[in-house]
Amino acid sequence: MTEKIKILLAEDETALGTIIKESLETRGFDVLFCTNGEQALNTYRAEKPELLVLDVMMPKKDGFTLVKEIRAENDKIPVIFLTSKSRTEDVVEGFGLGGNDYLKKPFSMEELIVRIHALLDRKRKRESSEEVSIGKYRFNLSKQKLGLGEKEQTLTHREAQLLFHLSENRNAVTDRSLILTQLWGNDDFFNARSMDVFITKLRKKLSEDETVEILNVRGYGYKLVC
Numbered sequence: 001m002t003e004k005i006k007i008l009l010a011e012d013e014t015a016l017g018t019i020i021k022e023s024l025e026t027r028g029f030d031v032l033f034c035t036n037g038e039q040a041l042n043t044y045r046a047e048k049p050e051l052l053v054l055d056v057m058m059p060k061k062d063g064f065t066l067v068k069e070i071r072a073e074n075d076k077i078p079v080i081f082l083t084s085k086s087r088t089e090d091v092v093e094g095f096g097l098g099g100n101d102y103l104k105k106p107f108s109m110e111e112l113i114v115r116i117h118a119l120l121d122r123k124r125k126r127e128s129s130e131e132v133s134i135g136k137y138r139f140n141l142s143k144q145k146l147g148l149g150e151k152e153q154t155l156t157h158r159e160a161q162l163l164f165h166l167s168e169n170r171n172a173v174t175d176r177s178l179i180l181t182q183l184w185g186n187d188d189f190f191n192a193r194s195m196d197v198f199i200t201k202l203r204k205k206l207s208e209d210e211t212v213e214i215l216n217v218r219g220y221g222y223k224l225v226c
Contacts, residue, residue: 004028004029004030005028005029005030005050005051005120006029006030006031006032006047006048006049006050007024007029007030007031007032007049007050007051007052007053007116008032008034008040008043008044008047008049008051008052008053008054009021009024009031009032009033009034009053009054010033010034010035010036010037010039010040010052010053010054010055010058010063010066011033011034011035011053011054011055011058011082012035012036012055012057012058012059013055014035017033017035018033019109020053020109020112021033023109023113024113024116027113029116032047032049035058035059036058036059036060036061037058037059037060037061037062037063037065037066038060038061039060040054040058040061040066041061041066041069041070044070045073049077050077050078050120050123051077051078051079051080051116051119051120051123052067052070052077052078052079052080053080053082053112053116054066054067054079054080054081054082055081055082055083056081056082056083056094057083057084063081063082063083063094064094064097067079067081067094067097067098067099068097068098070098071097071098075098075157076123076142078100078101078119078120078122078123079098079099079100079101080099080100080101080102080103080112080115080116080119081094081099081101081102081103082103082105082107083102083103083104083105084104084105095158095184098157100119101115101118101119102186103115118182122182132167134163134167134170134206134212134224134226135206135209135211135212135226136148136149136208136209136211136212137206137209137212139163139164139167141160141161141163141164144156144157144159144160146163146205146206148208148209153205155205158183158198159198159201159202159205161183162179162183162195162198162199162202163202163224165179165182165183166202166214166222166224167224169224170224170225170226171223171224171225171226172223173217173220173221173222173223174221174222174223174224175220175221176192176195176220176221176222177221178221179195179221179222180192180195183195199214199216199222202214209226211226212224212225212226213225213226
C-alpha cells in the first residue's frame with residue numbers, strides 16, 4: 001500500500017482549518033492540523049511533512065516568522081501561504097522568505113489541491129533531476145549550482161527555479177504567464193517586472209558561452225536557446 005503524503009496545515013480559524021483538513025484527507029493526504037505557529041513548528045520538527053500549507057496571521061508565531069525558521073533548517077520543502085492580506089508588499093515578503101505559492105482567501109478547495117499537486121510534482125522532479133547541460137554550462141537544480149569549466153556559481157532559489165523552467169522547454173518559447181503563476185503566484189505587473197530582473201541576472205550568469213541566449217519573445221514569453 002502506498003504511504004500517504006503528509007501535509008502540515010496551520011490555520012487559526014478552526015472551522016476553515018477543519019474543512020481544509022477533511023477535504024485534503026478525502027483526496028488521500030495525511031493532514032497534520034495545527035492552530036498556531038508554535039504548535040506548527042513543533043509538529044514540523046516531529047513529523048517531517050512533505051508540504052506546508054500555512055496561514056499568515058496566526059497566534060504565537062505568524063506564518064512568515066514560521067517559514068523563516070523552517071527555511072533555516074530546510075530550504076526544499078514546498079510552502080503555500082493562505083492569507084486574507086492583499087497588499088503587493090505582503091505577497092513579495094512571503095515569496096522573499098521562501099514561500100512557493102500564495103492563495104488569497106476566500107479560495108476554492110479545487111484550486112488549493114491543484115496547487116498542492118503542482119508543487120509536489122516539482123519537488124519530485126527536483127529530487128530526481130541530475131546535472132544537465134546548457135550549452136557549455138552544467139546546471140544542477142537541487143544544488144542550485146551553475147558550472148563552467150572549473151568555475152561554479154551558486155544560484156538563488158528563484159534563479160534556479162526560473163532556469164529550470166526555461167531549460168525544460170529549451171529552444172522553444174516558454175509562456176511568461178505560466179512561469180509567473182507557477183513561481184510568483186500570479187502574473188500581475190509587479191511580478192512581471194520582478195521576473196525581468198531575474199532574467200537579466202541569468203543572462204549575465206550565462207554570458208560566458210556565446211551559444212547560450214535567453215530571448216525575449218514580445219507578447220508571449222522567453223526562449224532559452226542553446
